[in-house]
Amino acid sequence: MLGAPAGGADAADAAGLPGFKPVPPASMGPALNADGYHVGRIEGNLYWVTDAYYQAMFLSTRHGVVLVDASPAIGTNLLRAIEDVTRASGRPGKVTHLVHSHAHADHIGASVLFGDDVVRIGHRANRELLLRADDPNRPAPKVTFDSRYTLSAGGEQLELAHHGPNHTPDNIYVHAPAYRTLMLVDVVFPGWVPFKNLAISQDIPAWIKAHDVALSYPGTTLVGGHLGRLGSGPTPSCRRSPTAPPARHRWRGTDTRA
Template sequence: MSATDRRSFLARSAALAAVPAVAALAGSTPAHADTGTDTLPDYAPIPPSALGPAVNAQGYFVGRVRKNLYWVTDGTYQAAFLTTRDGVVLFDAPPSIGQNLKRAIDEITAANGVSNKVTHIVYSHHHADHLGASSLFGRHVTRIGHAENKRLLLRDNDPTRPAPDVTFEDRYTLRVGGERVELAWHGTNHTPDNIYIHFPGHDTLMLVDLNLPGWAPFDTFNINEDVPGSIAAPAKAMAYPWKTFIGGHMGRLGTRADMVVYQQYVDDLIDNIKKALVAVDPTPFFVKYGNNSWAAVKAYQAAQVEYASAPVIKKYTGVLAAVDVYTDSTTFLILESVRLDLGIGSQVHD
């Protein structure tokens, strides 16, 4: 089985394994649980450049980023860890990787003859899909996050995500075992607590849930809570000196070139959205639907989204993976931000 085939098989197996759990949470049986029934529309092929290394038989890949900095992925989520003379510093703990984080750390530390004890966990932000395996490492680990991260985790009261022991407001320098990691908060973006994690001795930056290298953003612009802040984040990231980028998702690492492509993609969407806000006439939709205002607004905005997104989807097909899957929903969220946050397209009634 080729590496590409293995990636596809394991990803499909993981998705199918999740179906019963999702159905149980929903309180129903999925209508198309039959693996032979394909209800998805046809999408553009995934560019080979978007794919990373194949995962092993246990469902993970661990590799060196630079020197003693390593990354772990299950093909969908990513974490990182730094080995030091005093132990291991872990950056995020996605539950989808789970116990494989320990296996990856054990594999690398055994090969290098260093301690496998995790002494610190740095939280990129509070979301459970990136921290839900934190509790696997016990109570005697120093957890570090932004001050807002602690507030949000105390609010959520999730035992799988213990609140951080050490917090900071703007900047924090973590020094462990002769290593230095710079943590910084540059304003709200994906979440109010999402931080920039810079490894100056390893030419690497970790910024989670903003740019997913090689891929278009996830649904509704990665579900970013602050759209203007998220649009501004890549420029702040590029101000750091780094060569390798850890984005928290999908199966490969990123480069500065990946960040440039992502910025161009978002800029193109914004340019087209501004045009759509002027070019698409709302009148026919309100005439058609009469006093059903929501139906008129829905149809009108769908037309704006189509106008803005279609050229971008065409331009980036073959450049960014799955650009035809979620660009429409990303366009809608950015359109609403351009309209509501920037005031473009709003008109004062005469």
């Protein structure tokens, strides 16, 4: 999936199989370190970490770290990535808040790493789904909201919003307005086509509508939750006008078609 050997298309044709092209280098994202992760600054005190397949985002504050998602695929490398950043900046490295983008285990299944003291935050439906799942690796959030929630910690701020169901009933938009960044998981995959079956999204019309909602946010960076690169954009010229046809939405490096 992440690449093809030289001459792969010719070999496939010779075997009577469909041809394919290698994954473009621009879709691959930055190289991983020896421990198998990359951590980088988005802007200011906002960072992201990836294992080239999953992504998390965290905000370094004067009082600790606000983490968005905890994928078990990244696992304890989340702790290493946060330590890398906070050790260099001299800020506290303890994760004080953990935001759940949605209930799926592949994105929050390492929540248990952060113990009982962390403040877990999610949509009201997120709590309901996790209480039903009764998974010890995914404790249900104690702080919930219905439509909007402002998370303020250590002089930093995230705006959480629920604009209705899309990928899941509880999937939320996490906006860092000071750093012009939106995190929306399992909807847009920068540099890639959508996953098979639209990433098993549960409400397809609402999943398509979520692209327009994402484009309505002012910003320059998108954290999509998957794969090894960020999205950049949308630019003002890419925003949809009320009369534009709903055929294509663009973030730079991204082309998603309804």
